[in-house]
Amino acid sequence: MGTARLELVRDETPDSAASSEPEAAATPQRVRLADAALRCVARQGIAKTTLDDVARAAGCSRATVYRVFPGGKDGLMCAVVDTEVARFFSALALRMGAASDLEDVLVVGMTEAALRITEHPGLSFLLDHEPEVILPHLAFGHMDSVLDVSSTFTAPFLGRWLDHDEAKRVAEWAARIVLSHLLCPADGVDLTDEGRVRRLVRTFMLPDHTVRPTDSTEPGGVERIDRPPRSTQPPKGEAS
Amino acid sequence: MVETDTRQRILEATYACVARWGLSKTTVEDAARQAGLSRATVYRYFPGGRDELVDAVVSWQYLRFFGRLYEEVHGAGSLEEVLERGLIFARRQVLEHEVLQKVLQTEPDVLLPKLTVESNRTVGLISGFLVPYLHEHGLPDGLEVHEAADFLARMILSYISAPGRWDLTDPAEVRTLVRVELLPGIMGDTQVVDR
Numbered sequence: 476m477g478t479a480r481l482e483l484v485r486d487e488t489p490d491s492a493a494s495s496e497p498e499a500a501a502t503p504q505r506v507r508l509a510d511a512a513l514r515c516v517a518r519q520g521i522a523k524t525t526l527d528d529v530a531r532a533a534g535c536s537r538a539t540v541y542r543v544f545p546g547g548k549d550g551l552m553c554a555v556v557d558t559e560v561a562r563f564f565s566a567l568a569l570r571m572g573a574a575s576d577l578e579d580v581l582v583v584g585m586t587e588a589a590l591r592i593t594e595h596p597g598l599s600f601l602l603d604h605e606p607e608v609i610l611p612h613l614a615f616g617h618m619d620s621v622l623d624v625s626s627t628f629t630a631p632f633l634g635r636w637l638d639h640d641e642a643k644r645v646a647e648w649a650a651r652i653v654l655s656h657l658l659c660p661a662d663g664v665d666l667t668d669e670g671r672v673r674r675l676v677r678t679f680m681l682p683d684h685t686v687r688p689t690d691s692t693e694p695g696g697v698e699r700i701d702r703p704p705r706s707t708q709p710p711k712g713e714a715s
Numbered sequence: 716m717v718e719t720d721t722r723q724r725i726l727e728a729t730y731a732c733v734a735r736w737g738l739s740k741t742t743v744e745d746a747a748r749q750a751g752l753s754r755a756t757v758y759r760y761f762p763g764g765r766d767e768l769v770d771a772v773v774s775w776q777y778l779r780f781f782g783r784l785y786e787e788v789h790g791a792g793s794l795e796e797v798l799e800r801g802l803i804f805a806r807r808q809v810l811e812h813e814v815l816q817k818v819l820q821t822e823p824d825v826l827l828p829k830l831t832v833e834s835n836r837t838v839g840l841i842s843g844f845l846v847p848y849l850h851e852h853g854l855p856d857g858l859e860v861h862e863a864a865d866f867l868a869r870m871i872l873s874y875i876s877a878p879g880r881w882d883l884t885d886p887a888e889v890r891t892l893v894r895v896e897l898l899p900g901i902m903g904d905t906q907v908v909d910r
Binding site: 606607608610611613614615616617618619621622623626643644647648651652654655656658659661664675677678679680681682 | 809819823824825826827828830831834835838855858862865866869870872873874876877878879880895896899900901
């Protein structure tokens with residue numbers, strides 16, 4: 476159990492051969508091996524996956540795997556995470572970039588995230604069979620990092636309708652909801668169902684206006700920003 | 716000795732062992748010695764041995780945590796007050812819980828799967844507690860009380876574990892958080908802008 480290392484968000488301090496490897500470019504060969512490793516993980520988990528398995532799945536020799544990943548299995552698993560995280564965020568970018576208003580950008584972003592997460596072959600195997608590898612990264616301090624990374628990435632897509640700080644806040648709120656439903660599924664709430672997500676967003680986040688903290692002169696205060704529900708206009712920031 | 720007293724004594728002894736040696740290294744023997752009981756007695760209460768004992772100690776501490784949270788908020792007069800006081804208190808408890816913090820550092824792989832199982836149960840507990848407050852407030856048309864309660868419960872658990880950009884030790888920030896991220900859809904406009 477203890478040897479399975481998986482950093483969803485890389486720690487700052489390089490404390491292993493894997494994370495002290497120089498930042499490697501995603502060469503086709505690295506990606507091909509990472510994909511082969513992912514197929515193995517989806518079938519048998521991280522603990523049972525050996526470099527031989529990966530070599531066989533990739534149709535190459537064990538020596539090749541070692542040449543590309545001198546850090547061995549840890550380095551390879553880091554590459555799997557990097558590849559999958561990159562794919563996850565580009566899929567989000569594609570959907571969110573095409574959205575036409577604030578409600579839509581949240582709805583398509585959350586739905587796409589939920590779909591990608593629940594249908595991810597490796598992730599669902601690990602959550603079922605090796606939760607100890609995944610769950611520590613989604614709670615407490617590590618969850619703070621995941622929220623930070625997700626909201627930093629997705630906030631710009633909200634920036635067409637919200638100012639910078641408000642965009643980051645709302646992006647974090649959305650990431651929180653998705654994570655919560657991933658870890659603790661609710662009866663009758665399926666976040667891969669766009670209609671269900673729309674209801675969540677409309678009901679709890681954007682009832683018919685958005686609310687944001689006022690400036691520092693009034694700590695704790697909130698103001699209303701009138702915003703037609705499906706407007707494409709950026710908010711002007713007048714309090715009502 | 717009464718049955719529940721013995722069980723309680725074993726749990727407390729096990730907890731003391733976990734505080735010293737962690738979850739993985741605590742054995743039935745350690746717990747028995749610490750409790751001043753025989754191994755056979757510990758096995759009588761926890762036939763599953765070490766694994767059952769460790770699960771039971773996590774559940775017990777988890778319930779104590781939420782028991783204290785309940786004590787802190789159950790007299791509150793309004794939904795806002797419940798949420799504000801609850802978030803501040805719970806976050807402080809997490810930060811000040813030395814054993815939790817130590818185990819999170821050293822054995823997150825052992826603790827988190829257990830905590831995740833517990834927190835799935837807790838969503839129901841917290842939302843059940845919130846239902847009367849929601850009834851008292853009344854909800855916007857079309858919003859079911861259980862839907863609102865479930866949303867609040869899972870958000871509360873989320874902020875307690877990972878406050879993200881919010882500083883839950885600052886009452887002014889918590890006040891804003893509750894009004895901006897928890898209640899906009901639940902309380903309607905008047906209460907939200909009311910100071």
